[in-house]
Amino acid sequence: MNLPLQLCQEVHAECTRSVLKIQINRPAQKNALSLAMYQSLADVLVWAETADEVRVVRITGSGDSFTAGNDLADFMSAPELTPEHPARQFMHAVMGLQKPLVAEVNGAAVGIGTTLLLHCDLVYACEDAFFQLPFVKLGLCPEFGASALLAERVGVARAREMLMLGEPIPAPEAHRFGLINEVYSDERLEGEVDWVCRELANRPPQALAVTKNLLRAGDQIDLEAIIEAELVEFAKCLSGDECRAAVQKLMSGNKG
Secondary structure, three states, rough: OOOOOOOOOOOOEEEEEOEEEEEEOOHHHOOOOOHHHHHHHHHHHHHHHHOOOEEEEEEOOOOOOOOOOOOHHHHOOOOOOOOOHHHHHHHHHHHHHOOOOEEEEEOOOOOHHHHHHOOOOOEEEEOOEEOOOHHHOOOOOOOOOOOHHHHHHOHHHHHHHHHHHHHOHHHHHHHHHOOOEEEOOOOHHHHHHHHHHHHHHHHHHHHHHHHHHHHHHHHHHHHHHHHHHHHHHHHHHHOOOOHHHHHHHHHHOOOO
């Protein structure tokens, strides 16, 4: 069905048999998220929350990437992370979604591409996918509650390693320590996620919503405070010398 929304061309969304599939579609830039893309993602998630025809939300990428994270050049053009900032609206929409959120990680998941997964109910990845949190390398700090949620998911020692060193974690390893639910071949991934989404769409929706809320209710108030504190520090880092130098080095292609 056609959605009653005007989305940017890099975000595709279609609802079929009660499953809303959202695809990040900017493959030439490894699906890096611009401010316009964040706004469209936020808008479609807000719509999905109240749309009776939607029972499950599924998010994936195009090409060989889930998402490379923020489009840093675009993001640095609006470093003040006010409540109206598209990235904050996106985070708020994800956290406000009462319906199951399933991630189909078809490739690289970098930065918010990984922190988003900490808020998804089920996460499935292809064998070539990897997960990376290069915040410190970029002169930044964690966001979207990763400073708390990651340690809860994978353990404190592993979380410190992922956040402080920022090295890529292959999908099989991410599965072993509980970051994701399962790893499939490229050929099987889409079909397996199809099956999961169909099963969820056939479950009683109120019972699913209650279960989802019970699973996350204990830390929700604290989590919101943590995310707010992270964003304050993230905004400071974003406008700081370390971040500007790291981004300039990245843009110049200097790997040294």
